[in-house]
Each structure stands twice: as C-alpha cells, then as structure tokens.
Amino acid sequence: MINEIEYRENKIKELLWSMSSDYSELSFMWEYTPDETKSEPEYLFKEADIQDNFEEKAKSVYQMIIAYLESVNHIEYLKDFKAEFSKLLNDRKELFSGEINNDIAELISKTVGKFWKFLAPFEFSQRSHIEKLLKQTGVIYLERILRNTQVILNETKTNPTTEPQVYNAVKFVVQSVFPSALAPNSGFFKSFKNYHPDILIPEIHTAIEYKYADSLAKLKTQVDEVAADTKGYTGDTNYEIFYAVFYVTDDFWGIDKFQNVWEEMEFPKNWKGIYIVGKK
Numbered sequence: 001m002i003n004e005i006e007y008r009e010n011k012i013k014e015l016l017w018s019m020s021s022d023y024s025e026l027s028f029m030w031e032y033t034p035d036e037t038k039s040e041p042e043y044l045f046k047e048a049d050i051q052d053n054f055e056e057k058a059k060s061v062y063q064m065i066i067a068y069l070e071s072v073n074h075i076e077y078l079k080d081f082k083a084e085f086s087k088l089l090n091d092r093k094e095l096f097s098g099e100i101n102n103d104i105a106e107l108i109s110k111t112v113g114k115f116w117k118f119l120a121p122f123e124f125s126q127r128s129h130i131e132k133l134l135k136q137t138g139v140i141y142l143e144r145i146l147r148n149t150q151v152i153l154n155e156t157k158t159n160p161t162t163e164p165q166v167y168n169a170v171k172f173v174v175q176s177v178f179p180s181a182l183a184p185n186s187g188f189f190k191s192f193k194n195y196h197p198d199i200l201i202p203e204i205h206t207a208i209e210y211k212y213a214d215s216l217a218k219l220k221t222q223v224d225e226v227a228a229d230t231k232g233y234t235g236d237t238n239y240e241i242f243y244a245v246f247y248v249t250d251d252f253w254g255i256d257k258f259q260n261v262w263e264e265m266e267f268p269k270n271w272k273g274i275y276i277v278g279k280k
C-alpha cells in the first residue's frame with residue numbers, strides 16, 4: 001500500500017509533467033499560429049484556458065511540495081521554498097516565462113524548471129526527471145514531424161491519393177530520427193480491430209497510424225472506429241502512446257472542431273489525434 005510520502009512524490013511528479021504538457025501546447029500555439037489569428041476569440045479563449053490550467057496546477061504543486069517538505073521534516077528548506085515560490089505565483093509574467101531548451105530547440109517553462117531544480121536533492125525527482133525528459137524529448141520531435149506531414153509531402157513532391165503514400169513519405173523521416181522504428185508484426189495488428197499502426201517506435205513506446213479521408217463521411221467513420229478500438233484495448237505493454245493522424249483532402253471539419261470531437265469522444269489521455277489538411 002502506498003504511503004503518504006510516496007503519494008506526495010507521485011503527485012508532485014504528475015503535476016509537474018502535466019504543467020510541462022500545458023506549456024508545450026502554449027509554446028506550439030505561440031510559435032505556429034499566424035499573427036492575424038492570435039486576436040480571434042477562439043484563439044484567445046483556448047490560450048486563456050490553458051494558462052488557467054497551468055496556473056492552477058502551479059498553485060497545487062506549490063501546496064503539495066509544502067506538505068511533502070513538512071512530512072520529511074525539512075523545515076529550513078521549506079522556508080527557502082516559500083520565500084522563492086510565493087512571489088513567483090503572484091507574478092503572472094514570471095509564471096509564464098520561458099526559455100529555449102537547446103537540446104530540443106523548444107521553448108520550455110522556466111517555472112517548471114525551477115520546481116525541478118528545487119526538488120533536485122530528492123532522489124525521486126532525479127529519477128523521474130531524467131527518465132521522463134528523455135521520453136518527452138523524443139515525443140516532441142515525433143509530434144513535430146507528424147504535424148509537418150504536408151511539408152514533408154511537399155518536399156518529397158508527393159501528391160497522395162492513398163493512405164500508404166502519405167505514411168511512407170513520413171516514415172522515411174521518422175526512421176532517420178528514430179533508428180528503432182519498426183513495421184508492426186501481425187501479432188500487434190491482432191490487438192486492434194480498426195487501429196492498425198503503420199509505424200512503431202519502441203524507444204519512446206509509441207505507435208502511429210495514418211488515416212486518409214477524402215470525404216466527410218469517411219473522416220467520421222474513421223474517428224468512430226479508432227474511438228471504438230480504445231475502449232477494450234489492453235494489448236502490448238511496450239507501447240504506451242498512440243497517435244492517429246487523420247490526413248484529409250479538404251478541410252472537412254477544421255482543427256477546432258476536430259479537437260472538440262476528439263475531446264467529446266473521451267479518448268484516453270495516451271491517445272492523440274492529429275488533423276492534417278492536405279491538397280486534393
């Protein structure tokens with residue numbers, strides 16, 4: 001049975017990695033959203049929503065760390081923690097400040113980094129931080145590749161009319177970054193009814209499938225099928241993260257509606273859908 005100290009350690013790690021995920025989404029929006037779109041209500045609402053979530057988690061992890069330091073009787077360290085972080089939580093500009101991580105060429109949260117740095121003397125934070133950072137770095141690279149599917153197709157002068165033409169062009173780039181990338185074997189296919197991964201990446205425990213839709217009806221059917229697969233899946237424990245990349249020949253839904261549908265269908269947290277509008 002998990003004890004109170006271990007529970008707090010796990011909760012702190014969970015909150016900090018959730019904050020990292022929120023900030024990654026914010027940085028992606030800030031970098032890739034056209035300037036003219038940043039003043040639109042939908043963008044502003046989404047940005048504010050993610051920022052509110054990030055701020056709420058920062059306050060929660062602050063309280064959790066205080067409880068943790070009290071439980072391990074580090075009173076002097078607790079005083080230093082309160083002195084440094086109580087000011088941070090009341091300064092939104094500082095709270096959302098970022099810095100470039102040169103290893104992954106991405107904007108990351110200074111606040112999350114400060115929390116991890118303060119927790120560095122504790123073994124639980126070092127083990128978790130190193131393991132998850134390595135995995136997260138790989139996932140960030142991968143997601144950038146997947147979101148740039150159309151760019152890859154343009155560069156390779158590929159005008160796809162079938163699903164394999166899409167994922168084969170992307171697979172070359174994925175394999176150059178992740179040498180362990182595999183074609184799934186037949187045993188893996190049996191785990192699903194409709195989700196048939198095109199690429200497996202063991203080193204980051206990730207599976208990817210591309211879907212090609214040339215009509216609204218086909219897109220709806222494909223999303224429904226992938227949703228159905230997630231319900232009973234308990235398969236290969238070597239794969240923990242699943243991507244379904246929907247390549248559409250026309251903007252049948254728009255990115256906002258796609259994300260709303262994905263959320264409404266309550267996909268598990270480790271399943272991610274990506275919507276790519278291609279060319280006819």
